[in-house]
Amino acid sequence: MDLLIHVGLHKTGTTALQGALSANYSCLLKNNILYPRTGLYFSQHALIPGTLLPVHPYLDSVSRSRDPDHYLDLLEQEVTQHQPSLTVISSEVFTEISRNESGCLGIIEGMSRPFDNVSILLTLRNAELQALSSACHILRDNISGHLKNPIAIYSNMLRCFRTWHDFWRRSGLLVTEKRLEDSGGNLVDHYIGDIVGTYSQAARDELSQFTLNQGAKGSGANADPYAPLSYLVGFILGNSTLSPAIFSNVTFRDIASECGRTRIAAALTKRVTTAHLLGYLHFFSQEEPAVLLNASPYLSLESKIRAMTAVGLDSGSITHIIEIANRLVKIYS
Incomplete structure (x- = not known):
C-alpha cells in the first residue's frame, strides 16, 4: 500500500484538486484508491496537521481534536478497513506547520505506519x-x-x-513537484493524473472527465x-x-x-x-x-x-x- 501526501502550496489550485478527489470518493474507492474521510475539513485533510496549531483562523470554526494520535488512529483504521493500493491525503496545512519541522515530519511519520511507500506532491506556481x-x-x-x-x-x-x-526540498522525503503554469487547462489531471493512472487508468479517466465537466459549467471553487x-x-x-x-x-x-x-x-x-x-x-x-x-x-x-x-x-x-x-x-x- 502506498501513501501520497499533497502538501500544497497555497494558491496553486489546491481547492479544485481536493474538491475533485472528494467528489469522486466512491469512484476512486471502487478502483482501490482511497481519499480518506478521516480528518476532513470541507474537502481537505486539514484537521490532521491542524492538531499542531492551537489557533487557526479557519479550523477554529469547527470542533476538532488537538491530539495527532486521535486522527492517526482513525486514519489507520480506515486504511486497514479498505486496504487500498493508493491513499491520497491533501492539505496545505501540512506546509503551514512546517515551521515546526520535527512536529510536521513526526505527523507524516505517524501517518506512514500502514504503508509501504510514502511520497509528497508539492504544487507550485510563480x-x-x-x-x-x-x-x-x-x-x-x-x-x-x-x-x-x-x-x-x-x-x-x-x-x-x-x-x-x-x-520540502530538504525534508528527506520523496517529493514530486508540479507547476500550475504547466497544467494546460486540466489542472487535476496535470497534478495527479499520472500518479493515479499508475494504479487505475479508469480512476484517472473519471477524475479527468469530472474536471472537464466542472470547467464546462464554469465552476471555479476559489474564483476571484x-x-x-x-x-x-x-x-x-x-x-x-x-x-x-x-x-x-x-x-x-x-x-x-x-x-x-x-x-x-x-x-x-x-x-x-x-x-x-x-x-x-x-x-x-x-x-x-x-x-x-x-x-x-x-x-x-x-x-x-x-x-x-x-x-x-x-x-x-x-x-x-x-x-x-x-x-x-x-x-x-
Whole structure:
C-alpha cells in the first residue's frame, strides 16, 4: 500500500484538486484508491496537521481534536478497513506547520505506519503571483491582525512560499513537484493524473472527465470575483492611522461596490491590471523597508502616489483612485 501526501502550496489550485478527489470518493474507492474521510475539513485533510496549531483562523470554526494520535488512529483504521493500493491525503496545512519541522515530519511519520511507500506532491506556481493572491485573499477576507500593515503581507507571503518550498526540498522525503503554469487547462489531471493512472487508468479517466465537466459549467471553487482596482484601493486604504477604523467597518464588497459606482470608476476598472497591482506592492519592497519590517506601518499618501506612478498609471487614473479611497474614508472611518 502506498501513501501520497499533497502538501500544497497555497494558491496553486489546491481547492479544485481536493474538491475533485472528494467528489469522486466512491469512484476512486471502487478502483482501490482511497481519499480518506478521516480528518476532513470541507474537502481537505486539514484537521490532521491542524492538531499542531492551537489557533487557526479557519479550523477554529469547527470542533476538532488537538491530539495527532486521535486522527492517526482513525486514519489507520480506515486504511486497514479498505486496504487500498493508493491513499491520497491533501492539505496545505501540512506546509503551514512546517515551521515546526520535527512536529510536521513526526505527523507524516505517524501517518506512514500502514504503508509501504510514502511520497509528497508539492504544487507550485510563480512565487510573486502566489504571494499576490495570498495578500488579496487576506485583504478580501478582512483577516484581523494583518490589516494595520497590508503592504507587508505581500513581502511576508513571498518569503513564506520560498521558505516552504525549501523545507520540502530538504525534508528527506520523496517529493514530486508540479507547476500550475504547466497544467494546460486540466489542472487535476496535470497534478495527479499520472500518479493515479499508475494504479487505475479508469480512476484517472473519471477524475479527468469530472474536471472537464466542472470547467464546462464554469465552476471555479476559489474564483476571484473582484477586479485589481478594488484590491489597489484596499491597499491604499491600509498603512495609515485610519486603517483600523476603516477596516473594522468596511467590507471588501463595499470597496468593490464603490469602485464600480460611477462611469469613470467602471472605466478605470478596465485599465488597472494585475501587473499594476503586483508592481505597486513590489515597489515598497524597494522603497519602504521599514514598512516591510513592521518598524513603522504607515505610508504617506505621497509615497502611494509615487508607487502608482512608478507602475505606469497616468495622473488622471491616480486622481480617480485617490477620490474613490477618500469617499470610502469619509463613509467608513
